[in-house]
Amino acid sequence: xxxLEKTISEAKAAGRTVxxxxxxxxxxxxxxxxxxxxxxxxxxxxxxxxxxPFSDPVADGPVVEAASLRALQNGVTLQKxxxxxxxxxxxxxxxxxxxxxxxxxxxxxxxxxxxxxxxxQTAGVVGCIIxxxxxxxxxxxxxxxxxxxxxxxxxVGPNTSVQRMKEYAAVSEGYVYVVSVLGTTGTRTELPPxxxxxxxxxxxxxxxxxxxxxxxxxxxQLAVIxxxxxxxxxxxxxxxxxxxDAGGTVADFFAPWISK
Amino acid sequence: MNNGYxxxxxxxxxxxLLIPPLRxxxxxxxxxxxxxxxxxxxxxxLRNYAGRKTPLTYCENLSKKLGFHLWLKREDLLHTGxxxxxxxxxxxxxxxxxxxxxxxxxxxxxxxGVATAASAARMExxxxxxxxxxxxxxxxxxxxxxxxxxxxxxxxxxxSCTLKDAINAALRYWISSQKTTHYCFGTAxxxxxxxxxxxxFQSVIGRETREQMIEKTGRLPDRVxxxxxxxxxxxGMFHPFIEDTTVKLIGVEAAGTGEPGCYxxxxxxxxxxxxxxxxxxxxxxxxxxxxxxxHSISAGLDYPGVGPEHAxxxxxxxxxxxxxxxxxxxxxxxxxxxxxxxxxxxxxSHALAWVFxxxxxxxxxxxxxxxxxxxxxxxxxxxxxxxxME
Numbered sequence: 001x002x003x004l005e006k007t008i009s010e011a012k013a014a015g016r017t018v019x020x021x022x023x024x025x026x027x028x029x030x031x032x033x034x035x036x037x038x039x040x041x042x043x044x045x046x047x048x049x050x051x052x053p054f055s056d057p058v059a060d061g062p063v064v065e066a067a068s069l070r071a072l073q074n075g076v077t078l079q080k081x082x083x084x085x086x087x088x089x090x091x092x093x094x095x096x097x098x099x100x101x102x103x104x105x106x107x108x109x110x111x112x113x114x115x116x117x118x119x120x121q122t123a124g125v126v127g128c129i130i131x132x133x134x135x136x137x138x139x140x141x142x143x144x145x146x147x148x149x150x151x152x153x154x155x156v157g158p159n160t161s162v163q164r165m166k167e168y169a170a171v172s173e174g175y176v177y178v179v180s181v182l183g184t185t186g187t188r189t190e191l192p193p194x195x196x197x198x199x200x201x202x203x204x205x206x207x208x209x210x211x212x213x214x215x216x217x218x219x220x221q222l223a224v225i226x227x228x229x230x231x232x233x234x235x236x237x238x239x240x241x242x243x244x245d246a247g248g249t250v251a252d253f254f255a256p257w258i259s260k
Numbered sequence: 261m262n263n264g265y266x267x268x269x270x271x272x273x274x275x276x277l278l279i280p281p282l283r284x285x286x287x288x289x290x291x292x293x294x295x296x297x298x299x300x301x302x303x304x305x306l307r308n309y310a311g312r313k314t315p316l317t318y319c320e321n322l323s324k325k326l327g328f329h330l331w332l333k334r335e336d337l338l339h340t341g342x343x344x345x346x347x348x349x350x351x352x353x354x355x356x357x358x359x360x361x362x363x364x365x366x367x368x369x370x371x372x373g374v375a376t377a378a379s380a381a382r383m384e385x386x387x388x389x390x391x392x393x394x395x396x397x398x399x400x401x402x403x404x405x406x407x408x409x410x411x412x413x414x415x416x417x418x419x420s421c422t423l424k425d426a427i428n429a430a431l432r433y434w435i436s437s438q439k440t441t442h443y444c445f446g447t448a449x450x451x452x453x454x455x456x457x458x459x460x461f462q463s464v465i466g467r468e469t470r471e472q473m474i475e476k477t478g479r480l481p482d483r484v485x486x487x488x489x490x491x492x493x494x495x496g497m498f499h500p501f502i503e504d505t506t507v508k509l510i511g512v513e514a515a516g517t518g519e520p521g522c523y524x525x526x527x528x529x530x531x532x533x534x535x536x537x538x539x540x541x542x543x544x545x546x547x548x549x550x551x552x553x554x555h556s557i558s559a560g561l562d563y564p565g566v567g568p569e570h571a572x573x574x575x576x577x578x579x580x581x582x583x584x585x586x587x588x589x590x591x592x593x594x595x596x597x598x599x600x601x602x603x604x605x606x607x608x609s610h611a612l613a614w615v616f617x618x619x620x621x622x623x624x625x626x627x628x629x630x631x632x633x634x635x636x637x638x639x640x641x642x643x644x645x646x647x648x649m650e
Contacts, residue, residue: 055551056424056536059275065418077548103475105273106535110549130274132535136263155271159280159438183436 002151004047004127004174007098008209011046012232017222018042019257022102022212022237024051024067026076030242033179034084037095039250044258049129049235050085052078059131061186063238067245078107078116085123100127100153100174103113127174129153135168135228142171146184153177158198165205173235175209180216188215189228191225192239199229211235216218219257264452264539266278266572272452274538280429281438286453293460298357305349309382312337312346312464321599326619328626331481335493335633337603342560343465343493343633344375348444350461352379355442362386362441366430368395368423369559369607370402371634372446377411379444387411387496388441390429392422399559402638404572420553423563427537446492448567451538455495456569462496465508469629470500477627483508486631488581489525489561491570493633498579509579511570512614514556518585523555525568528574528581539570551579557586557642558606560634588613590646593636605634606642 001009011018021040026033040048055070059065085099101120108116108130120128128150133141135154144153156165161180168176175205178199181192183198192215203211212222215237222234234257264270272282291297306312310648316336319330322554334341335501336542337507354364363380366389367373373389380387389406396403434443448458457585466484473481486494488511501507513526524530524544531542536551544564554564574578584592589606592613596604604612611630615622622628635644 054549055419056428058428058537059435061432069419072550079548083635104535106543106545106551107549109535110545110547131275132273132538134272134276134279136272136279143584155276157277159277161280164279179277181436182438184432187436 002173004098004100004151007046008175008232012209017219018046018209018211018233018236019254020047020049020233021240022046022049022051023152023240024053024071025065025081026071026074027241030074030076034242036250041095041097043250043254046233047100048095048097049237050081051103052081052101052107052190054104054107057104059184061184061238063186063241067241069090078103078111082119082123084126085255089124094124099125100129101125102129102131104132105130113141117144117148117150118248120150125150126155127151129155129177131155135164146173155179156202158182158194160201162201162205165201169206169208172208175211176202176206177235178210178212178231180214181211183214185214189217189239191215191221196225196229196256198240199225199231203229209233219224266455266569267575269539269568269571270452270455270543271540272538273535273540274451274512275435277435278451278514281434282451282453284358285457288354289453289457292354292357297515298353302350302353305353306464308345308350310345311337313468314338316469316476319600322595327624328622328628330615331473331627331629332498332602332632333465333629335465335631336602336608336635340371340375340378341637342371342605343374343462343496344446345378345465346496347446347458347461347492348372348375348379351442351444351457352383352385355444356383356385358442360385360440360442362388362437363444364388364390364430364433364441365444366390366423366426366438366448367446368392368426368562369638370395370399370406371638373411373413373462374402374405374409376444377409381410388433389413389414390426390433392420392426393417394421395426395559399638415456421518424537424551431537443586447492448495448569448571449490449537449539449541449565453538455569458492459489459495459499459569462492463499465496465631466498466500469497473627473629479627480504480507481624481629482626483510483628485510485512485611485615485628487512487561487607487633488528488566488570489514489563489607490565491567493631495567495569497631498573502578510614511581512584512610513581514558514561515583515585516555518587523553525554525556525561525563527564528570529583533571536565539568541565542571557589557646558610560605560607561610582614582618584610584613584617588617592616593643594647602632603636604632606638606639608633609636
């Protein structure tokens with residue numbers, strides 16, 4: 001069992017909803033990012049998705065895109081992200097949370113997939129989400145990452161057929177990322193009515209834990225989902241970025257999720 | 261189902277949420293497009309609405325000066341002023357027959373936007389055009405034309421506010437509107453099946469040219485030259501000649517000002533392989549894989565990527581891709597205006613400029629065809645600033 005799957009299963013066994021915050025590397029500033037990351041780790045995140053910035057993020061809405069462009073202007077690169085993570089592991093040991101990188105294919109491709117997989121493993125990365133790498137193009141890269149213990153997380157959504165989900169399930173590890181809505185990140189602040197169907201299909205196709213993202217900002221949104229299809233983990237990105245950008249603290253953002 | 265590779269280039273690098281509409285389109289391409297109903301309707305639209313077939317004009321005056329025979333394929337005479345309408349009518353008709361009720365498209369210079377808006381109006385479909393905020397200002401007459409044709413024009417304020425950002429915005433819009441909307445992609449790039457679909461609709465240019473040359477000269481041309489931005493006019497012109505190995509094919513990229521390290525729009529000559537907008541192709545990018553801003557005096561060539569089939573044709577040596585600067589383009593533009601009384605688009609002027617700049621390589625008596633992909637009326641503002649006029 002992959003470490004990400006194990007992490008979620010154990011938290012679930014303890015009766016908790018697994019928390020997966022997303023934060024763009026170098027956000028809100030290069031200087032404050034390492035400290036913010038430490039706080040997110042300490043406050044109780046189970047998995048942290050760190051965004052690798054890209055100039056043309058087609059699956060993201062305005063909040064993540066703006067964060068991404070700001071990070072690029074501040075000089076954030078994949079190399080610096082991996083160096084920073086490796087430094088943290090070497091000086092203070094691993095984070096409590098498991099580290100997943102989320103970014104578009106081209107920066108990884110230019111770094112070199114083989115070299116990336118090796119360096120990411122050394123930096124303590126155990127998962128990778130590449131939104132512009134669908135099943136059809138993923139075979140080689142999935143294999144390269146797997147050799148270094150890194151799960152390529154599959155994304156499915158409201159328009160993914162059960163048949164196609166099963167094709168994903170046959171090769172997937174870690175968890176499955178369910179996109180709640182036909183849209184980009186952060187473009188809505190509530191879950192759409194069809195999310196029940198999407199979750200039901202996902203449960204049918206996958207035995208992996210299910211993480212729900214796109215449009216989550218408060219735990220009360222999960223409470224209304226029927227228990228048999230309730231996701232195992234909640235992913236939130238845009239709402240966290242907005243909160244931090246407005247000067248809010250990590251502790252305040254997480255309070256409603258933790259007290260649950 | 262395949263992933264649309266041309267050698268090592270192409271593919272379908274898009275979010276999972278866009279796979280279903282792209283596969284639906286691929287299916288429509290194999291089921292609807294070859295059918296007699298579709299072909300008859302498209303043929304009628306191209307003839308009686310767009311104005312095909314377009315003439316192949318012999319340049320009497322220039323040919324005398326140059327010492328070889330220069331021909332122009334007159335896509336500039338088409339409805340809305342450029343080759344773009346070949347593609348938008350095809351895609352709009354296909355979308356209509358797929359049961360879609362709306363079109364979305366990106367546009368840079370506005371030519372594809374205008375052609376899409378016209379095609380949507382003709383097909384009684386809704387139309388939304390995404391255009392970089394910078395381009396909305398630079399190309400305001402085309403914004404007015406799109407609006408007059410009934411399209412909604414959305415100014416894209418993100419990223420570099422140009423064509424690549426308009427494509428990002430249109431792809432995002434398509435994720436949420438895919439049930440009712442077809443993405444009428446403007447060039448032979450993007451994710452599979454767009455490079456093949458757009459080539460399919462633009463190949464009418466090369467097919468007609470081939471027939472017209474045989475009819476007028478009794479043989480195939482020696483050289484065929486076209487400008488390359490995303491590369492739809494060029495692939496449409498080249499494709500029917502690919503197997504004719506005696507025909508030299510030349511694509512012309514925009515070198516910008518031509519100074520070392522200047523912004524340009526020449527990924528085939530100055531770029532490296534990478535993934536952008538759904539396909540693996542050659543791109544202007546930095547060492548970290550971030551896409552660089554592009555530049556050309558011609559807004560229609562101003563794009564940091566290129567269609568994957570061009571990257572392939574370059575890699576196997578079938579097509580030679582040359583470079584032309586902004587100032588060479590302006591000279592070529594003026595030469596054609598004065599010599600033949602034709603006002604070419606700045607995009608097409610790049611192809612002409614390559615011929616003029618390299619005329620010493622061309623043997624006397626050669627038959628040379630340039631694809632005059634569009635007319636220059638849209639460029640008057642840019643030309644007014646660039647060329648001193650009395």
